[in-house]
Amino acid sequence: MSRFAGKVALITGAANGQGAEEARRFAAEGASVVVTDIDEANGQKVVDTITEAGGKAAWCRHDAGSEADWQAAIALARDRFGGLNILVNNAGIVPRTTIEETSLGAWEKAMAINLTGPMLGMKLAAPLMRDSGGGAIVNVSSAAGLMAHYDAAYTASKWGLRGLSKTASVEFAPWGIRVNSIHPGQIEGTALFSSASPALAQSLRASIPMERAGTPTECADLVLFLSSDESSFITGAEIAIDGGYSAGSTTFMRQQMKKSLGS
Numbered sequence: 031m032s033r034f035a036g037k038v039a040l041i042t043g044a045a046n047g048q049g050a051e052e053a054r055r056f057a058a059e060g061a062s063v064v065v066t067d068i069d070e071a072n073g074q075k076v077v078d079t080i081t082e083a084g085g086k087a088a089w090c091r092h093d094a095g096s097e098a099d100w101q102a103a104i105a106l107a108r109d110r111f112g113g114l115n116i117l118v119n120n121a122g123i124v125p126r127t128t129i130e131e132t133s134l135g136a137w138e139k140a141m142a143i144n145l146t147g148p149m150l151g152m153k154l155a156a157p158l159m160r161d162s163g164g165g166a167i168v169n170v171s172s173a174a175g176l177m178a179h180y181d182a183a184y185t186a187s188k189w190g191l192r193g194l195s196k197t198a199s200v201e202f203a204p205w206g207i208r209v210n211s212i213h214p215g216q217i218e219g220t221a222l223f224s225s226a227s228p229a230l231a232q233s234l235r236a237s238i239p240m241e242r243a244g245t246p247t248e249c250a251d252l253v254l255f256l257s258s259d260e261s262s263f264i265t266g267a268e269i270a271i272d273g274g275y276s277a278g279s280t281t282f283m284r285q286q287m288k289k290s291l292g293s
């Protein structure tokens with residue numbers, strides 16, 4: 031369990047859901063983890079769980095859309111743990127509004143957290159990662175970054191993050207930093223998942239070929255793989271983790287319809 035011994039990881043949105051699971055898993059595998067989020071109470075709980083289990087973690091209140099907060103979080107990684115090797119841009123919000131319903135303020139807030147935040151994080155963290163011997167960045171986009179989605183700002187920000195990840199992978203390759211994006215579909219056990227109305231959740235579920243939602247553990251498996259030496263030649267990739275949703279939800283629904291019609 032020492033895949034990340036001597037490594038330092040910074041994870042945004044790590045107080046809950048996927049980010050919290052990733053923080054616990056990185057620490058269990060030897061990394062020192064900077065746990066950042068705007069949710070102080072749950073973020074501190076994640077740090078306590080890690081340290082009580084004998085791992086190393088530090089809490090940082092960090093709004094992913096704030097440049098000053100980014101500077102403080104990265105300085106904490108440097109000053110407390112001596113550098114930075116892994117950055118997981120995981121924090122995200124979903125306004126759940128159509129284009130017609132989207133206010134300029136809501137659009138700008140989603141862009142600030144989902145897209146500008148990862149850009150600032152990569153810009154400010156990459157020099158320290160280079161000076162720490164290189165590493166890996168994982169940007170948590172969404173299936174909504176691979177196909178049409180009902181939410182205007184969310185879809186645009188997650189498509190933007192996918193493109194930004196590719197640019198970063200080229201720009202940072204000479205620094206020994208790999209950059210990949212992951213694209214979760216429905217992931218249960220997260221606030222984001224619970225915020226969908228039952229009707230929406232049901233219609234989304236009905237279009238997943240594997241006929242189930244994913245879990246934070248499955249996302250953490252992928253994030254840790256992309257952060258480890260096991261993926262040493264993978265950069266600029268976009269990996270769907272969605273039970274086949276983005277591969278062929280319409281084909282699957284057609285099959286199901288034919289089955290229910292008995293043809």
Ligand SMILES: NC(=O)c1ccc[n+]([C@@H]2O[C@H](COP(=O)([O-])OP(=O)(O)OC[C@H]3O[C@@H](n4cnc5c(N)ncnc54)[C@H](O)[C@@H]3O)[C@@H](O)[C@H]2O)c1
Pocket residue numbers: 042043044045046047048049066067068069092093094095119120121122123143170171172173213214215216217218219220221222223
């Ligand atoms: N859960 C899903 O079904 C799903 C699907 C596709 C993509 N995603 C993406 O996965 C990522 C993780 O979300 P999750 O599923 O764990 O949901 P979640 O809502 O449980 O966790 C999101 C975390 O982000 C934090 N956060 C919100 N605003 C923030 C800000 N301004 N600065 C810092 N942190 C902030 C929240 O406090 C929370 O801890 C997000 O980027 C989300 O868009 C989730």
